[in-house]
Amino acid sequence: MMNIDQRPCESQRGGFSFENSRRNAMLEENLSKLGYSAPKARKTGTTIAGIMYKDGVILGADTRATDDMVVADKNCMKIHYIAPNIYCCGAGVAADAEITTQMMASNVELHSLSTGRPPMVVTVTRQLKQLLFRYQGHIGSSLIVGGVDATGTHLYSIYPHGSTDKLPYLTMGAALHSVFSLSLSTDRSGAAAAMSVFEDRYKPNMELKEAKTLVRDAIAAGIFCDLGSGSNVDLCVITKAGVEYLRGYDQPAQKGRKQGEYKYKPGTTAVLTKTVTPLSLDLVEEAVHLMDTK
Amino acid sequence: MAASVAVAGAQHLSSVSDLVPDWARQEVSTGTTIMAVEFDGGVVIGADSRTTTGAYIANRVTDKLTPIHDRIFCCRSGSAADTQAIADAVTYQLGFHSIELDEPPLVRTAANLFKEMCYRYREELMAGIIVAGWDKRRGGQVYTVPMGGMLVRQPVSVGGSGSSYVYGFVDSNYRSGMSKEECLRFVAEALTLAMERDGSSGGVARLAVITEEGLERRVILGNELPKSTI
Numbered sequence: 001m002m003n004i005d006q007r008p009c010e011s012q013r014g015g016f017s018f019e020n021s022r023r024n025a026m027l028e029e030n031l032s033k034l035g036y037s038a039p040k041a042r043k044t045g046t047t048i049a050g051i052m053y054k055d056g057v058i059l060g061a062d063t064r065a066t067d068d069m070v071v072a073d074k075n076c077m078k079i080h081y082i083a084p085n086i087y088c089c090g091a092g093v094a095a096d097a098e099i100t101t102q103m104m105a106s107n108v109e110l111h112s113l114s115t116g117r118p119p120m121v122v123t124v125t126r127q128l129k130q131l132l133f134r135y136q137g138h139i140g141s142s143l144i145v146g147g148v149d150a151t152g153t154h155l156y157s158i159y160p161h162g163s164t165d166k167l168p169y170l171t172m173g174a175a176l177h178s179v180f181s182l183s184l185s186t187d188r189s190g191a192a193a194a195m196s197v198f199e200d201r202y203k204p205n206m207e208l209k210e211a212k213t214l215v216r217d218a219i220a221a222g223i224f225c226d227l228g229s230g231s232n233v234d235l236c237v238i239t240k241a242g243v244e245y246l247r248g249y250d251q252p253a254q255k256g257r258k259q260g261e262y263k264y265k266p267g268t269t270a271v272l273t274k275t276v277t278p279l280s281l282d283l284v285e286e287a288v289h290l291m292d293t294k
Numbered sequence: 295m296a297a298s299v300a301v302a303g304a305q306h307l308s309s310v311s312d313l314v315p316d317w318a319r320q321e322v323s324t325g326t327t328i329m330a331v332e333f334d335g336g337v338v339i340g341a342d343s344r345t346t347t348g349a350y351i352a353n354r355v356t357d358k359l360t361p362i363h364d365r366i367f368c369c370r371s372g373s374a375a376d377t378q379a380i381a382d383a384v385t386y387q388l389g390f391h392s393i394e395l396d397e398p399p400l401v402r403t404a405a406n407l408f409k410e411m412c413y414r415y416r417e418e419l420m421a422g423i424i425v426a427g428w429d430k431r432r433g434g435q436v437y438t439v440p441m442g443g444m445l446v447r448q449p450v451s452v453g454g455s456g457s458s459y460v461y462g463f464v465d466s467n468y469r470s471g472m473s474k475e476e477c478l479r480f481v482a483e484a485l486t487l488a489m490e491r492d493g494s495s496g497g498v499a500r501l502a503v504i505t506e507e508g509l510e511r512r513v514i515l516g517n518e519l520p521k522s523t524i
Contacts, residue, residue, distance in 0.1 A: 133379045136418075157352075163374035165345065165353040192350060 021138055045228020047190030048078060048089035049218045050144045050155050051169040051202065053211035056239035057146035057155050060215035061089045062190065062223050063248075064230035071230070077247070079236045083108050083119040084243065086147030087236050091172045091191075092160060093140035100141050104128055121147040121154040125164055133162030142172045148240050169202045171195045171218065174228060190222025190229040197221045212237070212249075220252045325494025327456030328358060328369035329484055330426040330436040331468075331477045332449045336505030337426040337434040338474065340481040341369050342456065342489050343497035354497045359511075363388050365504055366404045366427030371454035372441065373420040380411050380421055401427040405437035405445055413443025422453045428504050456488035456495035463487055474503060478512075479520075486519040 045066040050059045061078035064071055080088050080101035088104070090097025104124055112119045125145050132139055137160045146155045157170045173191035197218040206214065215235060222229045230253055235246040325346050330339040341358035344351055358370045360381045366388070370377035384407045392399045405425040412421055419441075426436045438444075438451040450468050452460055463484055472480065478501060485499045499514040 129375075129378070133375055137375075159347070159352070159375065161373065161375035163345075163378050165356065167353065167355070 018136065018138070045190075045226065045230075046078065046091040046173050047171065047194050047219050047222025047226060047229040048091050048142075048144055048173070049169075049171040049194045049198070049215055049222075050089065050146045050157075051198070051206075051211060051215055052146075052153055052155050052204075053206045053208065055208065056148045056153050056237065058211050058215050059087055059089050059144060059146050059236040059238070060219045061234050062219055062229040063232045063234060064223075064228070065094050066228050069227075074231050075248075077234065079234055079245070081105060082124055082145070083112070083147070085149055085238060086119060086121055086124055086145065087238060087243065087245075088124070088146075089144040089172070091142045092174055096139045097141040097143065100128070100131065100139060101143070103131075118149060120149040120151060121145060121156065122151075125156040125158060128158050129162045129164050131162075132158065132160060137161040142174070144170050144172055146238060148238050168204060169198045171198065171222075173222070173226070190219075190226035193221040193225040194218035208237070216250050220250070223253055325456075325492070326358065326371040326454030327460070327485055327488035327492060327495040328371050328422075328424055328453045329457075329460075329464075329481050330369060330424045330438075330451050331472070331481055332426075332434045332436050333472055333474055333477045335434060336428045336474070336503060337436055338477040338481050338501065338503050339367055339369055339424070339426045340485050340499060340501045341454075342485060342495040343500055344495055345374055346494055351496075356497070357500060359500055359502050361385075361509075362404050362425070363392065363399055363427070365398060365429065365506075365509070366401055366425065367502060367504060368404075368408065369424040369426070369453065371422040371424075376419045376421045377423065380408065380419070380423070383411065384408055398429060400429045400431060401425065401435040401437065402429075402432070402447075405439060405447075408439045409443055409445035412439050412441075416441075416443045424451050424453050426504065428506055430506075434504070452484065452488075454488075454495065456492035459491040460484045460488045474505075478503065482514060483520050487522070489519070490522070 048061045059079055063075045065073035065076040078089055082088050082105045088101050090101055108119045108124055140160050143158045157165045157172055171191040171194040201214055216233050219233045232248045233250040235249040237244040325344055328341045330337055339359055343356045345353040345356045360368050362368050362385050387407050388399050388404050408423050408425055422441050423439045428434050436451050437447050452464055489495045501512040503510040
């Protein structure tokens with residue numbers, strides 16, 4: 001098949017070939033004309049956030065994974081392990097974020113063994129941005145990497161195309177739509193809601209308790225104000241001393257309880273006639289399996 | 295089917311965006327106003343600090359003045375990912391070259407490395423870069439490498455989406471032989487005017503002066519920018 005990016009007489013000059021992604025997009029377009037739709041990659045919708053406080057970083061995330069407008073996972077883990085002192089929140093396409101971070105964790109361990117030094121946050125960021133840039137945005141994962149290493153405390157955000165920002169507080173979500181249409185936008189994410197909380201209340205060198213509350217509030221803002229985010233708040237506190245992974249730190253969105261009794265008394269519906277027909281069955285075989293209820 | 299896609303897709307860059315998934319379309323762009331001026335003994339460079347994803351400001355305190363070597367900087371505009379990747383690659387290449395040479399590299403060499411990359415991959419990249427610095431052979435120099443991969447030396451250069459609004463100001467107010475302080479005021483005023491009018495530029499104004507002695511960086515916060523009459 002001719003490579004569509006190049007003129008006919010040029011040979012493939014190495015690097016990743018994106019032929020098939022354009023073909024796939026064309027196929028999807030044609031499918032929708034026939035009334036079908038291609039299977040959609042599950043996105044995490046998502047609100048993720050990170051801040052630098054007095055002793056280290058705190059990463060936060062919601063726990064909802066969506067499949068279009070259906071919640072696919074009510075309690076997924078979006079804060080991924082990279083190294084003992086480095087964790088990474090992932091937003092965007094769930095599979096991409098998961099696989100990318102797992103691959104990075106392996107690479108970082110190998111690199112650390114090779115150098116004989118504990119891993120640095122900037123190393124992880126560099127490797128991630130170069131990977132994502134190589135795939136030109138087709139790996140749809142937005143990440144927040146945070147950790148404490150020998151050089152200090154660091155927090156980076158990485159976008160699907162491979163750009164990074166180094167800031168004291170960050171929020172990310174799934175891809176944002178630039179067009180503010182009146183109809184419901186499924187891709188509006190919780191990042192803006194969380195950022196508004198940070199911009200209002202962030203101060204440098206906060207104490208642990210205040211910092212945890214701030215991240216919790218930011219993620220809660222995303223959970224309440226974004227359809228793609230929900231369920232619980234997960235936090236991960238990283239300091240020089242170690243890591244505290246607080247899974248299910250807060251559950252702001254409780255399931256509603258029914259207000260009244262909706263059962264009907266026996267006899268509410270009058271019985272007019274009653275016919276009993278016994279079924280004549282012979283017992284052929286009996287087998288008892290005990291369930292392990294330990 | 296692939297052949298017919300090729301004919302339709304390859305002609306216009308705009309149709310490419312229809313054929314990629316939506317989350318790949320929202321690229322982080324540096325919007326931007328960047329500027330560089332030569333003076334006798336060095337250069338003054340400046341940039342705004344806004345990075346956008348569509349209508350959302352992803353980073354309001356971006357540093358678009360990226361060091362490539364001790365006395366050579368580049369001002370980045372266009373796609374954030376593309377310019378960061380190019381700058382990292384050129385930093386590596388230039389550092390290696392400088393070690394081989396055992397002397398500080400020329401600004402022209404750095405500009406050439408940028409040009410090579412931007413021209414070779416011109417279809418895939420969206421990057422407008424201004425390279426500026428000081429070297430012993432030619433003193434302060436400004437080279438502009440706009441989108442497409444041209445390379446040309448200019449005494450003063452502006453770039454980015456905000457530059458359109460200040461061409462008139464720059465053309466009428468630039469004089470050759472300005473001092474360092476005059477250049478700083480000139481750049482600060484031009485950036486302010488661009489940031490006021492361009493939606494994709496804003497935040498703080500970052501300035502840097504590169505001379506033989508070294509590097510001096512300044513930040514002008516929003517409320518400290520030079521006031522205009524309106």
